[in-house]
Each structure stands twice: as structure tokens, then as C-alpha cells.
Amino acid sequence: xxxxxxxxxxxxxxxxxxxxxxxxxxxxxxxxxxxxxxxxxxxxxxxxxxxxxxxxxxxxxxxxxxxxxxxxxxxxxxxxxxxxxxxxxxxxxxxxxxxxxxxxxxxxxxxxxxxxxx
Numbered sequence: 750x751x752x753x754x755x756x757x758x759x760x761x762x763x764x765x766x767x768x769x770x771x772x773x774x775x776x777x778x779x780x781x782x783x784x785x786x787x788x789x790x791x792x793x794x795x796x797x798x799x800x801x802x803x804x805x806x807x808x809x810x811x812x813x814x815x816x817x818x819x820x821x822x823x824x825x826x827x828x829x830x831x832x833x834x835x836x837x838x839x840x841x842x843x844x845x846x847x848x849x850x851x852x853x854x855x856x857x858x859x860x861x862x863x864x865x866x867x
Contacts, residue, residue, distance in 0.1 A: 756782065767836030769813075774830040775823070783815055783830040791817045791830065802834060811835055 756776030762769065774782055784790055792798035797814045804810045813834035823829040 761831070762836060770834050770836040772832045772834075774832070775825045775827050777828065779828045779830045780817060783817070783832065786832070787815055791815060793817075794819050794822075797833075802832065 754777060756774060756778040759773045759775070761771040761773050780791060786802055787800040788803055789798075789800060792815070794817055797816045799812070800815045801812045802810045811834040813832065816831045816833070818824075818829040818831070820827050820829075
């Protein structure tokens with residue numbers, strides 16, 4: 750069930766091979782999840798910071814940029830974090846290994862429906 754307390758992860762790039770892969774976290778736990786994933790605090794709003802992305806075992810999955818968009822000035826009206834890593838087999842297939850319990854992989858419509866719930 751999708752509601753205002755749900756934090757979702759949505760792959761924001763098309764499937765297949767590509768240079769950059771983008772995952773967006775949206776919801777009340779998005780900053781907490783991103784900071785656990787990078788093991789560092791997020792930079793200021795709309796500031797791209799280079800980070801390593803870690804899995805639940807503490808191994809580096811990928812590296813790239815983390816950008817935060819605080820509420821209410823994001824597409825969904827919630828806190829949003831955009832993780833830009835390598836495309837293809839890099840970060841994109843691994844969001845289920847993000848270190849959190851309350852994260853759901855978004856269905857393709859959820860990211861568009863989130864603004865209606867806020």
C-alpha cells in the first residue's frame with residue numbers, strides 16, 4: 750500500500766545499457782536511507798556530492814553523486830534523494846540491498862502518484 754509514510758525507491762533511467770543510472774528515493778526516510786547507503790551526511794539542498802554507495806554487508810556497490818531535494822520543493826512534495834551511479838549492471842539492480850526496512854521498490858505509477866498524497 751502506498752501512503753504518506755511510505756518511502757519508495759524508483760529507478761529513473763530506462764532499462765538497458767547506459768552511462769548513468771539514476772535511482773530516486775522519496776518519502777520521510779529518504780535522507781536517512783541515503784545517509785546509511787553512503788555512510789556520510791548529505792550535502793546541502795540541490796548540491797551534488799560525490800559519494801560511495803555501500804550495500805548491507807558494508808561493501809562498495811558503486812560510486813556517484815547524491816543530491817537531496819527537501820520538501821516541499823521536490824516533484825513529490827516530500828524529501829527526495831537522487832542517487833546517480835553507473836548505468837547497466839552497477840547500482841540499478843541493487844536497490845533491494847539498501848540498508849533499510851521501510852523502503853519499497855516503486856511501481857512505475859507510484860512516483861507519479863506520490864504528489865497526490867502529500
